[in-house]
Amino acid sequence: MSLNQQHINARRRLQNQLNHRFSNPDLLKQALTHRSHSPQNYERLEFIGDSILDYVIAKMLYETFPKLPEGRLSPLRAQLVKESTLAEIARQLNIGDALLLGVGELKSGGHDRASILADALEAIFAAISLDADFMTAEKIIRQLFSEKINQLDTNTSAKDPKTQLQEWLQAQKWALPKYRIEQQTGEGNDARFDVSCDLGELGYISHATASSRRAAEQECAQQALQWLKNRFPNK
Known part of the structure; x- marks a missing residue:
């Protein structure tokens, strides 16, 4: 079976999983095309x-948690639309099998890269x-x-992990954490x-990789915070 036929079959399976048959198949193809493969790629759709995803998730949270104030809803939305969550859903849909990538991206594992999967999922919604x-x-x-919204813990602090980590260390009168960029690769949507x-x-020392410095720092802080709570359970 040719690579082209494999992609066609993967797009067919994806439509079945989404329960939506495209009347214009070119839209789905574009949503699954990385810029390394073609100038006609998913970036504009993304x-x-x-914006569509942000609105729908905000609306779902508004309906599901009618008593929560905006300050508690915003971090819940951020948790749901972050790169790792979107990539997880994309993997469940096997979006990686349907992606059209350039040779370099294909060889470097782009079909399973979280940033590409997350972007493609948003492009599919568009x-x-x-x-x-x-x-x-x-x-x-x-x-x-x-299901993810139903599993949310609304008792989780509304503060982001970096803020929680800083306040935890300050409460113990310990030195604040030092964040450092160990490596930066790629540009734009492909930045790591x-x-x-x-x-x-x-x-x-915790380590994390993400498509933005802020996201990577937040993930590092979350890991460090969890380590501290396990290491010093009575603090």
Whole structure:
């Protein structure tokens, strides 16, 4: 079976999983095309899909948690639309099998790179809204995210991990963490930041990689915070 036929079959399976058959198959193909493969890629669709996803998730949270204030809803939304969550859903849909990548991206494992999977998923939401309508895209997003919303812990602090880590260390009168970019590769949507978080004399360094420095630092802080809570359970 040719590579082209494999991609066609993968797109067919994806449509079955989404329960949406595209009347304009070129929209789905574009949503699955990385810029390393063609100038006609998913980036413009992703721009739309990002906004669609933000709105639908915000609406779902508003409906599900009617008593939570905005300050508690915002971090919950951020948790749901972050790169790692989107990549997880994309993997469940086997989006990587349907991606059209350039030779370099293909060889470097781009079909399973979180940033590419997350971008493609958002582009697919836009493609569905353009192929059908907004309500169809909303229905599919609700199906994909309903379980995750039901599993949310609304008692989790509204503060982001970096803030929580800083306040935890300050409460113990310990030195603040030091964040460092260990490596930066790629540009734009393909940028990757390898970041470390050093707790100094406590002897712990966490590492994380993400498509932005901020996201990587937040992940590092989350790891460090979890380590501290396990290491010093009575603090």
